[in-house]
Amino acid sequence: MQGGSSDLRHYLKQFEPKLVTVLREGYGWRDLRADAVAGLTVAIVALPLAMALAIASGTGPEKGLYTAIVAGFLISALGGSRVQVGGPTAAFIPVVFVVIERFGFGGLVLCTLMAGLMLIAAGLLRLGTLMRYMPQPVITGFTAGIAVSIFSSQVKDALGLQMESLPAEFIPRWTAYAQHLATTQPATVALTVGGLVLIFGLRHWKPAWPGFLIALVACTLAGLGLALPVETIGQRFGELPTALPPLQMPDIPLDRIPELLPSAFTIAFLAGVESLLSAVVADGMSGGKHRSNGELVAQGLANIGSALVGGLPATGAIARTATNVRAGARSPLAGVLHAAFLLAFMLALAPLMRYVPLPALAAVLLVVAWNMSEHQQFRHTLSAPWGDRVVLLLTFGLTVLFDLTVAIQAGLAVAMVVFMVRMAESVEISQGGGGAGGEDDPALAEDSTQRLRLPAGVEAFRIDGPLFFGASNRLDHLLDQFIHAPPKVLILRMRLVPIIDASGTHALHNFAKRCTRLGITLVLSGVQAQPRRVLGDMGFRAAHPDVRFAATFDDALELSSSLADTAE
Incomplete structure (x- = not known):
């Protein structure tokens, strides 16, 4: 009971507002x-x-x-x-x-x-x-795409184009801009450019000053003082409220x-x-x-x-x-x-x-779009491996041309596929006792000459990496080379397999069945805790009672020698 109360307190602690924590610590x-x-x-x-x-x-x-x-x-x-x-x-x-x-x-x-x-x-x-x-390529892609969308949304107010409505989609929007380009207002363009120059100038010379607010005030004074024919907040939206609206439950169309x-x-x-x-x-x-x-x-x-x-x-x-x-x-x-x-x-x-x-606000948002673009990070990611570049460009393109929902879903899906491909490529199945990661790491290594110690009629393969659904097909063709002259015993070394999932278990299940059909006794060597637990939970041992397990490769060699002698 006490343990459950402690767990509940620990769970609730992560939702305590930091303001409460700060006030409890002391605030002067x-x-x-x-x-x-x-x-x-x-x-x-x-x-x-x-x-x-x-x-x-x-x-x-x-x-x-x-x-x-x-x-x-x-x-x-x-x-x-x-x-x-x-x-x-x-x-x-x-x-x-x-x-x-x-x-x-x-x-x-x-x-x-x-x-x-x-x-x-x-x-x-x-x-x-x-x-x-x-x-990161997904985040950079949709962030840069949002920046382009923001820039696209501000062209009308930045140029003063005389348009009644603004299409939501990217290509129709720019088509409409092209059709109304002749209605550009010079005064609006001048105020937008002036706002941009002031914001970037203050950012360079006085970075601690509130550039956005100063540009807004300066553009407002310029518009009023020079009586510039530019649209203002009041002209488009009327008077702003002077109080917060009351809380109200909206009419929800279920x-x-x-x-x-x-x-x-x-x-x-x-x-x-x-x-x-x-x-x-x-x-x-x-x-x-x-x-x-x-x-x-x-x-x-x-x-x-x-x-x-x-x-x-x-x-x-x-x-x-x-x-x-x-x-x-x-x-x-x-x-x-x-x-x-x-x-x-x-x-x-x-x-x-x-x-x-409104041109002053357009200038503010054009700067926001530039800040969001993360152009340096975008260029940097373009030098990444091909999979990251595909995810970046796909997410960016879909964000701009379609919508963010599609972009995020597609970006994450492709990123997961790329990850699976990379993980699958990292899995190696090598023949014999030697191989990568051997002599330099005494915790993992076995004698590089162990293949020479294999008894007659015994073959050995080592799996290096996680045996999950992206890599499980690597086992499919392993036995093809033994169709005409199968060994009596096959050792599958699994000490370098940290995890196995349902697909990997299924692949191992099929592999064991093929070994049985070919008259091969399968020995699994050095199975780690997680794969051993998963194989047990998914009934691998019960389904294949003839599959043997050995704690080490030396144990597997000794067991295989006796099994090969018995088979003769």
Whole structure:
């Protein structure tokens, strides 16, 4: 009973918010002052991003602010990272845009709710640790693809093209751009270029300054002072709200759930991967250690909270988290205060935000797209083995041309196939007693001349590597060379087989049956603990009572000698 209680406490401990842990350890005024400065710094960075990301997603800027405030508060207050900052991120733009295009904003709310429930379930099932096994070419491929999609979505506002609607698909979108290229507005292009120059210039000369916010303010003042004919937030979306909306349960069309499940899974997947990647980055910068499963549960609750106020999907934001750490954050309270400062900004500045020109927000998102592209990592992965290059280019191409759901599924499937091929190629079946890994490793080696010690009528083969479904067919043709003159005894050396699965057991089962048909006595030598257990559990010994087992190769040689003599 005591052991069960201890296990339960250990299980629940991984979901304890880091904020609770920090407060229990002790928290003083100096810590609060440092967190307040960091929270204000991140809020200044997050304000233009929240609006820009929402507009790029096909909805109003207030949705981004709601998300940054509500989800940002919940992620920091309940999460498993000490300095994680959450909110809307660029990774969601292609998915959210397509969902709104096909199902309306109500469909997105339902998707976000389902994604939140999926994230909570993943955390409770302790799947957070599995995220570390995500293949890097898949992550780089869909991240670069998202960057191209974001760039593609901003051409209209960056050039001021006179278009009523923007197609969701990549090729139709660029076809529409080409058809409306003659409607480019010089003033809009000038403001976009000015914003880009200012952001990159500040990044080079004054990297500590909030470049996005400064560019937004400068472009707004330029647009008003010069009376430039550019579209503003107020012209497209009207007045921004000056308060958070009340919590409300949306009208859920249950019959649409099957259609929305793939998009909900994609949102949950992106939220889980990006939040845990951000938490790892934060650990590296701050020296902390996050609780991955607790972080997933917090991300799920944050997405549910965002959906209930009409917000967007949310996750941990790597750039904002890094800004938080560099600004001196000491606890999750910095992220909580960042949400409070954003709420204050919305309440105080909403009447002024209507004058922000859309080209300035387009410039912000073009820089975000460039940052997301990971062009250096992309080029680096192109020099990897062929399998990684295929996974990278496939995931990238499908993300751009189709959608993220298809890209992730195909990328993971191909990555698994590539892994299986590599593992299968690493398995060697060599004849005799010598071979790789012999003389240099006394723990594994046997005498390289052991083949010379084989008694008459005895053959030996060694399997080197895991005997799993990708490599099980390597046994199929082993006996073909003995069709006309089979040995009396065949030793299969398995000391270098660390694991075996159902397919490997099935292959070994068929191999033993062929040995019986050919009149060969099979001896398995040096079977390790895991293969021995699997073979026993799957009834191999019961099905093949004539198969002999030997602890070492020397034992196998002695047993084979007596068996060969008996056969004569």
